[in-house]
Amino acid sequence: MSGWPYLPFLLIWALPVIALQWLAGGRYLWRERRRWPWVVLALGAYLTFADAVAIAAGIWSFDRRRLSGLYLANVPIEEALFYLLTAAMVVQGFTIAWAAWEDHAQLAARWRSRLMRVSRAIGREPHRVPSRHTSITASRSADRQTASTPDA
Amino acid sequence: MTYATFLALFLGMPLAALALVLRGRLWRRRYLALTAALMGIALLYMAPWDHLAAVWRLWSWAPGRTVGPRLWAIPPEEYLFCLLEALLAATLTYAALILFRGRGPASGRKAGRR
Numbered sequence: 001m002s003g004w005p006y007l008p009f010l011l012i013w014a015l016p017v018i019a020l021q022w023l024a025g026g027r028y029l030w031r032e033r034r035r036w037p038w039v040v041l042a043l044g045a046y047l048t049f050a051d052a053v054a055i056a057a058g059i060w061s062f063d064r065r066r067l068s069g070l071y072l073a074n075v076p077i078e079e080a081l082f083y084l085l086t087a088a089m090v091v092q093g094f095t096i097a098w099a100a101w102e103d104h105a106q107l108a109a110r111w112r113s114r115l116m117r118v119s120r121a122i123g124r125e126p127h128r129v130p131s132r133h134t135s136i137t138a139s140r141s142a143d144r145q146t147a148s149t150p151d152a
Numbered sequence: 153m154t155y156a157t158f159l160a161l162f163l164g165m166p167l168a169a170l171a172l173v174l175r176g177r178l179w180r181r182r183y184l185a186l187t188a189a190l191m192g193i194a195l196l197y198m199a200p201w202d203h204l205a206a207v208w209r210l211w212s213w214a215p216g217r218t219v220g221p222r223l224w225a226i227p228p229e230e231y232l233f234c235l236l237e238a239l240l241a242a243t244l245t246y247a248a249l250i251l252f253r254g255r256g257p258a259s260g261r262k263a264g265r266r
Contacts, residue, residue, distance in 0.1 A: 003208025013201050035248045043241055050162040057153040059217045066210050086198075090190055090241035097186050098249055 005066040006078040014085040018092070025096030036095045043091070044084035051075050051083065154217045155229035163236040170243050177250065178243075187242040194238040195231065202226050202234075 003009075022029065029036070052075045054060060062076055070077040100107070153161075171178060178184075205211055206225040218227035 003204070003210055006210055009201075009205065009210065017197070032249065036245055039241070039244045039248050043244060046166075047162075047237065050158070053162070054153075054155075054158050057158070057217075058214050059153065059155050059158055060211055060213045062211045063209055086194075086237065087241050090194060090238050091245045093190050093193075094186055094242045094245040095249065097189075098182070098246075101182055101186075 003066070005068075006062070006076065007068055007081075010078055010082055010085065014082075014089065017089050018085065021089070021092045021096060025092070025100065028096045028099035029092060032095050032099060036091050039091050040084065040087045043087040044080065047083040047087070048072065048075055048080040051079050155213065155227065155233075156219065159229060159232055159236060163233070163240060167236065167240055167243070170240070170247065174243070174247060177246075183243075183246050187239060187246070190242050191235050191238045195234050198234045199224065199226065199231070202230060 052073050055074050062079075067076045067078060072080050203225050213227050213230070218229055221228070223231065
């Protein structure tokens with residue numbers, strides 16, 4: 001097995017992750033859209049430049065038969081794309097996790113109310129000691145000062 | 153230039169500069185947890201892919217420029233590159249999200265809902 005060319009090998013590894021991030025956290029990426037794309041671009045460009053230095057210094061090299069033949073100076077275009085995509089994976093991942101962490105309290109409350117609604121619809125109440133549960137959730141939401149209501 | 157020198161220069165220096173800019177804000181639980189998680193995930197996801205490329209000889213490293221022993225066909229500096237790149241990406245994103253804002257990391261929309 002001689003292996004794949006660089007470009008499809010890169011895309012099949014990176015694109016599913018990027019797509020998954022947009023599927024799962026697209027709303028956060030969109031919300032922060034004025035910030036994180038600049039980080040991806042800046043980091044991708046910077047690392048491509050660093051790569052040019054490394055290639056010129058002979059630290060690593062590529063099998064030219066597996067490259068498209070397009071170069072940015074001495075850097076294969078696939079390498080530049082690699083740096084952009086890997087930067088995107090980490091930057092998007094951090095942005096989504098960061099924004100979601102903030103929303104966690106509200107998300108948890110929303111899922112709790114959904115669970116209660118489903119239980120009621122099925123006709124079963126969740127197995128809890130009602131008074132103790134109510135007092136715990138009441139004090140917890142008072143501490144968090146969340147703005148969401150169960151009908152949010 | 154060895155691979156290690158390259159890393160110290162091109163990744164070590166920007167990271168040091170960022171650490172200077174962010175200073176105390178780096179010792180926050182959320183940043184540390186997210187960054188550590190992303191670095192680990194990046195390493196785990198990159199290793200098999202890089203290993204395949206190395207085995208296929210899609211790319212290769214000059215023997216005189218790396219430390220020597222390969223872990224699973226990959227030089228140790230390559231693992232370090234992956235970790236440092238993830239660290240740089242996460243920290244830069246953190247800086248972008250928390251700097252130049254009126255208050256904390258909350259977006260304006262959230263405050264408006266209150």
